[in-house]
Amino acid sequence: MKELIQKLVEAWGPSGYEHHVRQLIQDEVRELADEITVDPLGNLICRLGSSGPKVMVATHMDEIGVMITYAEPNSGYLRFTGIGGLLNTTLAGSRVRFENGTVGVIGMPDPFGTGRMTAPELEEFYIDVSDGSATSPVSPGTPATFWRPLETRGSRLIAKAMDDRIACAIAIESLRRLKALKKKARPNQVYFVFTVQEEVGLRGARTAAYGVNPDVAIALDVTHTGDMIKNEKMAVKLGGGAAIKIHDPGLVVPPAVRDWMVERAQADGIPYQLELLTGGSTDAAAIQTARAGVPSGCISIPTRFIHTTSETVDTGDVEACTRLLTGLLSNAAPF
Ligand SMILES: [Zn+2]
Secondary structure, eight states: HHHHHHHHHHHBBTTOOOOOHHHHHHHHHOOOOOOOOETTOOOOEEESSSSOOOOEEEEEHHHEEEEEEEEEEEEEEEEEESSSSOOGGTTTTTTEEEETTTTEEEOOSSTTTTTSSSSSGGGGEEEEEESSSOOOOOOOOEEEOOOOEEEEEETTEEETTHHHHHHHHHHHHHHHHHSSSOGGOOSSSEEEEESSSSTTTTTTHHHHHHOOOOOOEEEEEOOOOOOOOOOSOOOOOTTEEEEEEEEEEEEEEOOHHHHHHHHHHHHHTEEEEEOOOOOOOOOOHHTHHHHHHHOOEEEEEEEETTTSEEEEEEHHHHHHHHHHHHHHTOOOOOO
16 A cells, blocks of 8 residues: 555646646556546546445645746746745745646745745745746746655654545545445445645635535545643544544534444544544535535544654554445445
């Protein structure tokens, strides 16, 4: 699974430009799903099974990035705006990569003066794409993602875009495990939906949920951990197992969905922890209000340093999340 994770996290796909990631996932699931469609917004929808409760699983393909807004004349410097929630304190010296392969470096004014203590506004940063020639390899209107390759440290995996490609990997692996089961061990119609534009407002999940019209939905996404220095009071820790969401600012998980997940984790002996998140939300927040409403929950992957190029997960948690998802999908959903 590590090879798949590496391919996914190193793929290029800022919000609205998920085509490379979608192609990669399509190649992985082609032999596994009964039907594969791409909806008008670009969501990749993979169905397995044709009877029983309709369960939608949502993982987002897009990642945060930048959009070039203006080229400073004759300099190779580009101004940009954010795609998704950038953290200004992490930008200086970061590398971004354009679709044509150009790698740029982010600079800021006065980094050893005022910039030493506080990050400036986004408009003050710039990207150096100069290559020694007189022309710029990139023009305004071009998006980029942050760039770092995957690193491994013991059971930890460190990469950009773990948010949410680690969940895409879990969904693909779960589809693989389900497909390997006998047909009667697959009592649900499962729609694995790889969504677009989550980081800019849960846009893909909203239309996909309307199209799929599920009986119940599970989003998989990263969540913060409370085990970092001076971190908020939060019980989730790295290596503590799959995090079952109870509440975040965009979603109150219905107790029936929460219990469905907790009871499955207990029955299958899967390590789990309960997640109470006070900032941020997931695709489940959009899915729950589709049509007449969809009971929705979330399996979260504990992750350190979210929205940096060093999002860190633990392989034990990844396996726990994969087992929990597969366990839920291979038993008839009570919805
Ligand atoms: Zn995410």
